[in-house]
Amino acid sequence: MPVVSDLRQYTYCPRIIYYQYCLPQIRPVTYKMAAGNAAQESEEQREQRRSLRVYGLQDGARYFNLEVESGRYDLRGRVDLAIKRADEAIPIEYKDSPGRAGQHVYLQLTAYGMLLEELWQVPARRGFIYFIPARRAREVALTAELRAQVGTALIGINTIISTEHMPAPPAQRGKCEICEFRRFCNDVV
Numbered sequence: 001m002p003v004v005s006d007l008r009q010y011t012y013c014p015r016i017i018y019y020q021y022c023l024p025q026i027r028p029v030t031y032k033m034a035a036g037n038a039a040q041e042s043e044e045q046r047e048q049r050r051s052l053r054v055y056g057l058q059d060g061a062r063y064f065n066l067e068v069e070s071g072r073y074d075l076r077g078r079v080d081l082a083i084k085r086a087d088e089a090i091p092i093e094y095k096d097s098p099g100r101a102g103q104h105v106y107l108q109l110t111a112y113g114m115l116l117e118e119l120w121q122v123p124a125r126r127g128f129i130y131f132i133p134a135r136r137a138r139e140v141a142l143t144a145e146l147r148a149q150v151g152t153a154l155i156g157i158n159t160i161i162s163t164e165h166m167p168a169p170p171a172q173r174g175k176c177e178i179c180e181f182r183r184f185c186n187d188v189v
Contacts, residue, residue, distance in 0.1 A: 001069075002157050004077030004111045007150060010157050011104035012175060014167035017157050019181050022164045052083065054137050055092070055128055060085045068115040075154065079112045081130075089116035091127040092137070099131045101138070107153060110146040 009016040052060055060083040069076040081092035091112035095101060113124030128137040160167060169176065169185060176182050 001074055001076050002154065002161070004075060004108055004115070006157050007107045007111055007153050008104040010153050010160075011102075011107055013170045013179060013181075014156060014160060015169065015185065016179075016181060017160045018164075018166045019184060021161045022166075023184075054130075054135075055083070055090070056139075057083065057085070057090075060090070068112070068119055070115050070118050072118060073111075073114060073154065074158070075111060075115065077112060077115065079116065082112070082116055084116075084120055085122075087122060088126075089113065089120050089122050089124040091116055091124065092130055093127070094130050094132055096132045099134050099136065099138075101129050103149075105129055106140060106146055107150055109140055110142045111150050113142040114147060114150065 006017055006020070009020070052058065052062075063079070063082045063084065066079045066082045067076070068079060068082075079091050080094045083090040083092065091109055093105060093109050093112065095105060109127040109129060113127050117124045124142055127140050127142055129140060130137045159165075169187060176185065179185075
């Protein structure tokens with residue numbers, strides 16, 4: 001069963017899905033990945049002491065590292081922070097970046113919203129990206145368009161996994177320069 005973070009990887013480069021599922025023994029761990037995990041753990045400790053004001057909320061129950069799974073979407077994951085209110089579910093994704101988020105982060109946040117809706121049976125109309133260095137949250141509307149993009153990406157991910165066929169490299173070859181799997185792609189320079 002794919003995990004929500006696969007959406008981020010698939011959007012960046014579909015080959016990462018191929019390497020993770022079809023050749024799992026070659027998964028490298030980079031400094032950036034380790035530093036991001038450490039920053040997130042530190043932020044979770046601060047979050048527990050904060051009010052919900054940074055999200056513009058007066059109330060809500062917080063759930064850290066909430067495991068979610070859906071048979072409907074054939075997807076699972078761990079939400080960095082989920083806020084449950086009487087009338088809505090709100091996923092929050094921590095990012096160790098200065099304040100920019102690519103499309104892959106929006107898809108990940110949307111998928112978490114979809115999983116929380118199924119779990120708690122309340123709508124997830126919005127989510128937040130919390131930028132750790134700036135200590136700022138950006139609200140993101142979980143639109144029908146983003147939900148459709150999640151569905152399309154999941155089809156692509158499942159196709160790669162089931163066919164074990166390596167996809168073409170990304171059109172934006174600049175991504176390859178900083179990719180941890182670059183040395184495995186013999187057709188990119």
